Amino acid sequence: MLHITRIAMQHPLYQQERELRNKILLRPIGVPDYGWEMNDSKSWHFVAIDDAKVIGCVLLVPLDENVQIGQLIQMAVDHHWQGKGVGKKLVKDLVAFAKTKEFTEIVIHSRAEVTSFYEALGFKTFGDEFEEVGVVHRHLRMSL
Numbered sequence: 001m002l003h004i005t006r007i008a009m010q011h012p013l014y015q016q017e018r019e020l021r022n023k024i025l026l027r028p029i030g031v032p033d034y035g036w037e038m039n040d041s042k043s044w045h046f047v048a049i050d051d052a053k054v055i056g057c058v059l060l061v062p063l064d065e066n067v068q069i070g071q072l073i074q075m076a077v078d079h080h081w082q083g084k085g086v087g088k089k090l091v092k093d094l095v096a097f098a099k100t101k102e103f104t105e106i107v108i109h110s111r112a113e114v115t116s117f118y119e120a121l122g123f124k125t126f127g128d129e130f131e132e133v134g135v136v137h138r139h140l141r142m143s144l
């Protein structure tokens, strides 16, 4: 049965999380496997699990020393599971967790094609388009 949990990098499921990110986020845009892990050690990792397999993930990384502003990064749901509410559950859990940690704001660099996914969850788009890893992105934020 599907459930969402938070894991540390020492957890055996972390390797599955990395593979999912390679497959869903990095390879399709030509970034080498394991090429976007510079924030992993300082992030909280949320994974969606079905039948002992990681089928979705998202990370929350604090952007400042006071841990008030966090960035949602590395949002990915496996192909077969997309459109079934997994992404929504992951973001809701991450936001609920950020509130317990007294974050005041969550920001996102969203691929331009998926901003409406985040907007439906309460994030607001702001600023101009920009390019990151060769893909057009938009800024989004949510005050907590």
Ligand SMILES: CC(C)(COP(=O)(O)OP(=O)(O)OC[C@H]1O[C@@H](n2cnc3c(N)ncnc32)[C@H](O)[C@@H]1OP(=O)(O)O)[C@@H](O)C(=O)NCCC(=O)NCCS
Pocket: 024, 025, 075, 076, 077, 078, 081, 082, 083, 084, 085, 086, 087, 088, 089, 109, 110, 111, 113, 114, 115, 116, 117, 120
């Ligand atoms: C974008 C992504 C994370 C969404 O996760 P998901 O589990 O497929 O989304 P959900 O099923 O929870 O959808 C929640 C809502 O967002 C909508 N939605 C889903 N994918 C969307 C997309 N790509 N663009 C716009 N809206 C989208 C759904 O229609 C749904 O709306 P509803 O509540 O009215 O039915 C997932 O499709 C994915 O991993 N895509 C590839 C990687 C990617 O683009 N990651 C984001 C990088 S910024």
